[in-house]
Amino acid sequence: MDKNNERECNEDLIRERRKCNFNIEELTNIVDGGKARTARRREIQRLLINDPEFLDEIPQDYMSHEDRYSNELRKSAHLMQKLADQESGHDIHQDIGALTGILKDGNPLMVHLSMFIPAILGQANSEQQEKWLGRSLRNEIIGTYAQTELGHGTFVRGLETRATYDPTVEEFVLHTPTITATKWWPGGLGKTCNYCVVMAQLYTQGRCYGPHPFIVQLRDEETHRSLPGITLGEIGPRLGLNSNDNGFLKFENHRIPRTNMLMKHSQVLKDGTYVKPLHNKLSYGTMMLVRVGIVGACSRSLQYAVTIATRYSAVRHQSEIVPGQPEPQILDYQTQQYKVIPQIASVFALIFSARSLSKIQSSVTAKLKDGNTDLLPELHSLSSGLKALSSSDASWGVEVCRLACGGHGYLASSNLPRTYTGTTCAITYEGENTVLLLQVARYLIKSYRSIGKETGASSVSYLADQTSLASSSSSFSNKALVQAFKLSALSLVAEAEARLQKLCDMGQEFYHAWNYCSVLLLKCAEAHTRYYICEKYEQTVDSLKASEGVKNVLQSLCRLYLIYHITLTHGDFLKCGALTPRNIAVLEGEMCDLLAVLRPQAVSIVDAFDIPDELLGSTLGCWDGNVYQRLYDEALKSPLNKTDVPDAYYKYLLPLMKSSL
Ligand SMILES: CCCCC/C=C\C/C=C\C/C=C\C=C\C(=O)SCCNC(=O)CCNC(=O)[C@H](O)C(C)(C)COP(=O)(O)OP(=O)(O)OC[C@H]1O[C@@H](n2cnc3c(N)ncnc32)[C@H](O)[C@@H]1OP(=O)(O)O
Numbered sequence: 137m138d139k140n141n142e143r144e145c146n147e148d149l150i151r152e153r154r155k156c157n158f159n160i161e162e163l164t165n166i167v168d169g170g171k172a173r174t175a176r177r178r179e180i181q182r183l184l185i186n187d188p189e190f191l192d193e194i195p196q197d198y199m200s201h202e203d204r205y206s207n208e209l210r211k212s213a214h215l216m217q218k219l220a221d222q223e224s225g226h227d228i229h230q231d232i233g234a235l236t237g238i239l240k241d242g243n244p245l246m247v248h249l250s251m252f253i254p255a256i257l258g259q260a261n262s263e264q265q266e267k268w269l270g271r272s273l274r275n276e277i278i279g280t281y282a283q284t285e286l287g288h289g290t291f292v293r294g295l296e297t298r299a300t301y302d303p304t305v306e307e308f309v310l311h312t313p314t315i316t317a318t319k320w321w322p323g324g325l326g327k328t329c330n331y332c333v334v335m336a337q338l339y340t341q342g343r344c345y346g347p348h349p350f351i352v353q354l355r356d357e358e359t360h361r362s363l364p365g366i367t368l369g370e371i372g373p374r375l376g377l378n379s380n381d382n383g384f385l386k387f388e389n390h391r392i393p394r395t396n397m398l399m400k401h402s403q404v405l406k407d408g409t410y411v412k413p414l415h416n417k418l419s420y421g422t423m424m425l426v427r428v429g430i431v432g433a434c435s436r437s438l439q440y441a442v443t444i445a446t447r448y449s450a451v452r453h454q455s456e457i458v459p460g461q462p463e464p465q466i467l468d469y470q471t472q473q474y475k476v477i478p479q480i481a482s483v484f485a486l487i488f489s490a491r492s493l494s495k496i497q498s499s500v501t502a503k504l505k506d507g508n509t510d511l512l513p514e515l516h517s518l519s520s521g522l523k524a525l526s527s528s529d530a531s532w533g534v535e536v537c538r539l540a541c542g543g544h545g546y547l548a549s550s551n552l553p554r555t556y557t558g559t560t561c562a563i564t565y566e567g568e569n570t571v572l573l574l575q576v577a578r579y580l581i582k583s584y585r586s587i588g589k590e591t592g593a594s595s596v597s598y599l600a601d602q603t604s605l606a607s608s609s610s611s612f613s614n615k616a617l618v619q620a621f622k623l624s625a626l627s628l629v630a631e632a633e634a635r636l637q638k639l640c641d642m643g644q645e646f647y648h649a650w651n652y653c654s655v656l657l658l659k660c661a662e663a664h665t666r667y668y669i670c671e672k673y674e675q676t677v678d679s680l681k682a683s684e685g686v687k688n689v690l691q692s693l694c695r696l697y698l699i700y701h702i703t704l705t706h707g708d709f710l711k712c713g714a715l716t717p718r719n720i721a722v723l724e725g726e727m728c729d730l731l732a733v734l735r736p737q738a739v740s741i742v743d744a745f746d747i748p749d750e751l752l753g754s755t756l757g758c759w760d761g762n763v764y765q766r767l768y769d770e771a772l773k774s775p776l777n778k779t780d781v782p783d784a785y786y787k788y789l790l791p792l793m794k795s796s797l
């Protein structure tokens with residue numbers, strides 16, 4: 137689509153774009169993380185969207201279960217080949233964002249890229265990397281990450297799959313002792329992968345040392361048949377991601393060499409001696425890495441959904457504001473603005489938090505190389521909290537965008553249903569959100585109780601700032617609002633700690649008291665993580681070197697985000713005295729003013745997300761706004777429209793209609 141050719145564009149969108157008061161390209165660069173990143177993303181996307189191999193012969197929704205898998209595997213394989221053919225020197229994980237939308241509904245090679253290769257990088261020693269990394273990067277072997285079992289996903293310590301060391305032949309015996317020990321869920325496991333990283337309970341010299349990672353060949357490299365002692369299959373249709381072959385796996389005393397235990401952090405020596413790691417949760421490193429990646433992935437899902445909803449809201453006319461006047465664009469309704477524009481603000485919140493988290497991850501990884509694990513708990517807490525909030529915010533945001541599109545948003549061709557099912561899964565995988573938030577709460581309570589001891593963990597240093605508990609601010613600057621979030625988080629942590637202590641003082645065991653307080657603990661974790669996001673948002677926008685137009689837009693979005701979240705949880709702000717009822721009322725009024733300020737810029741801001749139509753894949757969100765013709769054309773693709781009278785009529789309806797004659 138030629139974006140300079142206004143003749144092909146919907147009139148409303150032309151008018152919206154003329155209102156733009158900032159430099160769109162500059163904002164695009166901020167979204168991408170710099171000019172060079174924008175250029176790289178566009179280069180990749182051009183390469184993909186001009187390639188006919190990525191086209192589907194018929195829309196996926198009309199394909200059989202097998203055809204969907206096969207079609208997506210065809211495209212995934214082609215994509216991997218294409219990326220491999222690219223000039224070297226690019227980190228493929230940096231490019232993952234550019235690929236959003238090219239593969240639809242879960243691709244069978246995703247976990248190979250996002251977990252199997254990272255597991256080898258993070259868990260294998262240099263000899264093992266020598267053996268498997270190159271082969272997996274060249275796609276000579278395809279792997280997945282098999283941790284979850286039928287009986288246990290969350291509670292990793294409860295996994296039942298066993299890896300028992302046999303020193304006589306220097307092998308591990310992998311075994312699935314019960315039905316509940318069956319590995320269940322791993323992406324690509326059913327039919328695609330021939331290798332996997334398996335998390336299994338390590339037994340050596342008669343002792344269990346807990347879950348450890350092992351690399352296991354699953355299928356013959358020539359015939360692709362499952363190896364003896366291994367049972368593999370696919371687990372069946374899911375809410376979404378149905379082009380993937382999420383699988384199951386059972387071992388029947390299957391033997392692998394000792395050297396297949398991934399030994400970067402802990403080892404089993406030839407005689408069976410166990411050498412423990414520097415930190416006993418280093419084997420959970422792959423999960424932590426992916427949790428960091430999920431924050432960015434969630435921001436991209438939301439960019440897709442809100443681009444669709446905003447453009448559609450500008451094109452769609454319905455009802456009336458002024459009696460008797462022409463039907464307005466639905467974006468003119470304040471309630472519609474309240475649905476859509478906070479989601480735009482949320483995109484930037486997630487982008488800036490993802491970047492901040494990624495920096496922390498790099499510095500923790502660098503320290504780990506020197507054997508320093510001090511900041512691992514901090515990274516675990518931040519990555520858990522941000523994974524949880526980003527996935528739940530983005531899922532809710534996508535759903536709100538679907539609702540904002542009325543009936544048409546429910547159509548598959550809007551691409552909102554698939555965007556939703558492809559986002560909400562992130563609430564569950566890689567650590568169910570409630571469980572991860574309780575991990576954050578555990579860290580908060582522990583940090584609160586060790587106030588005064590220097591830990592170097594900056595995300596919780598505010599817990600020591602007891603003086604701020606008594607002070608409410610009369611200023612309403614963005615910084616002051618961020619302080620209010622801090623106060624709210626601190627006061628919730630203080631309240632939860634006091635409640636826990638009281639229960640313990642009354643004679644309850646700590647773990648019972650913990651469970652009894654866990655709804656409040658969840659709130660603490662959410663408030664703490666929200667404070668982190670708000671602080672990063674405010675700091676990033678404040679320190680940004682940008683033109684006045686872009687800075688103004690981001691300042692308004694940031695302020696909207698802060699006020700929106702205060703209004704959603706205003707009880708917490710009132711309870712701790714951070715804000716008064718009057719303050720809240722004023723802020724609610726200001727939120728509506730901000731919606732009005734941002735409304736004329738909304739289409740241009742989502743244009744700055746720069747998502748090509750071919751990747752957006754939406755009848756409602758296309759750049760030219762030609763919504764109704766596209767809806768009609770898509771409907772014509774329904775196989776039911778091939779004939780005027782379907783066979784089912786003769787088989788079922790006709791007999792029914794004639795039965796009473
Ligand atoms: C690279 C690009 C990425 C792009 C991403 C885009 C899309 C996503 C791609 C793929 C997704 C598709 C597939 C999904 C795959 C999966 O889902 S894989 C399976 C994931 N499973 C989980 O996440 C399981 C969740 N459970 C856990 O992680 C643990 O069981 C849990 C942390 C909840 C508890 O562990 P446990 O061993 O029981 O610990 P305790 O609760 O007893 O705590 C003991 C102490 O250990 C600390 N701790 C726990 N984990 C860590 C860690 N990772 N690092 C550091 N420390 C950790 C914990 O805080 C306790 O500390 P204290 O004793 O309080 O000091």
Ligand SMILES: Cc1cc2nc3c(=O)[nH]c(=O)nc-3n(C[C@H](O)[C@H](O)[C@H](O)COP(=O)(O)OP(=O)(O)OC[C@H]3O[C@@H](n4cnc5c(N)ncnc54)[C@H](O)[C@@H]3O)c2cc1C
Pocket residue numbers: 247280281282283284287288289290291320321322323377382561564565566567568570571574
């Ligand atoms: C699309 C998708 C892809 C996946 N891909 C993979 C993969 O590639 N590899 C892999 O190994 N796994 C994969 N998984 C599995 C995923 O990691 C697990 O489903 C997830 O970790 C949740 O575990 P669970 O299913 O056991 O849920 P459960 O833990 O059984 O959760 C059920 C409920 O119990 C609650 N609950 C559980 N424990 C606690 C607790 N301690 N405190 C309070 N509440 C609790 C939860 O909050 C939730 O409400 C995938 C899952 C999905 C949906």
